[in-house]
Amino acid sequence: MASMDTEGTGGLLDATPMHWRQWVVVVLCIALNALDGFDVLSISFAAPGIAAEWGIDRGVLGIVLSMELLGMALGSVLIGNLADRIGRRPTILACLALMVAGMGLSATAQDVTFLSVTRLATGLGIGGMISATSAMVAEFSNARHRSMNMVLNIAGYSAGAILGGLVAAALLERTGDWRSVFLFGAGATLAILPLLFFFLPESIDSLMARRPANALDRVNRTLRHLGRDPLAGLPEPVTGAVKPSPIALFQGGHTRITLLLTVAYFAQIMLFYFVQKWVPKIIVDMGHSPAEASRVLVAANIGSLTSAVLIGLASQKLPLRPLVMGSMVAGFFAIALFGSGLSGLGTLSLVVAVAAFCINAGVVGLYPIMGAAFPAPLRAGGIGFVIGVGRGGSAIGPILAGAMFAAGSGLLPVTLAMGAGGLIAALMVWLLVRRN
Template identity: 75%
Template structure:
């Protein structure tokens, strides 16, 4: 059955204070998710320039905007399961290589088809990275800090979007070339690869779950570096620990939570990416320049970052599920305010930041629940499946919004349709079993 506490696996690191090497792992995973945040939103910053240079309409632009989200959905499911089979570390390193290649090739795009293919490839790496680092952070945290660290790991996404957005706005103002945004992202991703190679060890829980031939030696080597007692022998494997297929998520009492959490994530992330993908184009269509539109998106990610930090801190003292449900309900109201007809840049930025605050609180608040629901041998698979299938909402969101706009719908009805995702997500969490 799903766990009802903060235990994330072996429990070897649960009681002791966080060692500085554990903090290095957590911080590095946060940095990797910051790269994810910039890499995903690079196409949003570049979208106005792409549309102007290639003369594509909103419906086609919506498809281009969704390509890496489709890749993320696929990567989260397939590569998340791969991380349970071969380990967290090699999966993360491979994802970094794929992300860097995808970003650099995007800078070379000369047509929609090539750009769509490179964004799809980039998304594969990002999706696998997100599920793998979420599992890694949960497994390198002690019981006291686990929920907070998992939330902060996801908050790295918004941090990368904020810092990267400021850089992207400067690049667009300086050169006016949307390709420079992808080039910057590719170089930054390559620069982080050596850090991950030297500073990111394999997860103890992953080694205990997979049990390679040298598992005891590797576990003890890591325990020694963390100042923990060594093991005389590997502990007995958990029941079902050898089952690492995706079908295992629908057996042993996990089916209900897997389905409910997947639907909740699907609908909430659809709303999240409506804001992340369409805000720059909507603001440009109001008569503002691309750099100003990029700053409005930065304001959205400031709101996202603030909500992630606050909900992470609140989770140390308060029950998480009511906080998340409340945020999802407020996200519907806030996105409706965004669609009400505001055009002033200051008020647009403020309302978008408010909407992003509640929307992202609903998203990131689900990650600690995911990380503590699935056991170590299924953790990356479980997280990957929920966010992978759920990210179908991230791919559908921009396409649906583009189709509604192309069909003549105004900003308010489109915003309310997309905002309904928050209402559905809240309902799914209310239906979850009391034991998470």
């Protein structure tokens, strides 16, 4: 896996072993990503109960399911840029507050419009959170552990979805009320806030890049906490470096790379969120209970979590791009098998888990591919653009599936249409490899 460079610290944390406070920062960011995983999928756990109580059809439900995904796309671009201007720590705290408010208000919703607004707000917080925590993990890791810590941070999303799914299934069995899922998410998100106040410092990279009036004092305070010697002064800022921007990504030879990776991420994430958002409702429509449907989604996220860890390990020994392309193609066939008319909860859970394993391997594998494809001066901007624009697929996937269901399409045509996203993504990666 390509290593993630951190510029601005001058390698202050790269060559030395990680202090326990650095590990705490990484663990906190992984925990925040786990909360993101539950908060995003909370609407999936609640969807069958919402549809039954309000009597809404699949087309309307598809729009509701996509609202926080749209918010995530906006948040990753808009709030991610805010983190560069005001700092990682305040951005993370603000995003957490927005997530708590969005989850809590979702539990009070009485109609589709209000619920859509609260889910959009929750998604804005989640999108900004993912951008800020990804930067924090990279900037508080040393060179040896940076790549694996980034993979584990991504895997935290699936871990949160698994644990949250088990809790959601228990809540739905006990209360029968979909609102309990949102209330639990709001409480769990709020509970981590005190830990962030005490154990999450500002990033040294961010302080050096922004250079507020007290930057040197804050940098040295963090260095002392990490067992490092303080600095006599801040290093001179890098001059003449190309700054990431959407314009630079479409100049010279970068246009083709940007377009191929954006289409690949868009198509693959569309398939990923079709599984995450529609599986519970599809399983309920097959005659199973909402609690059983939640457990099937848990199986899917076990597959996702497993693939995130294994793709990180495998990429250090084997060529990454063939692994990613093979996973994308395998995901198409697995999701097509799910739509072929299978019966039996155990069989469905297994097939969904395999599909999620393959599909998420394609998603996670794109991150190091992006890191290697863009040159260092454009790496952060390039990855941010691909993810921000590509996340539009996370919103379009559930909406398109809902529209197809509402128009009378059966499960197999819908899964084939959604699965085609994996084939498109694999083609884009193959074109990228061929050009290189």
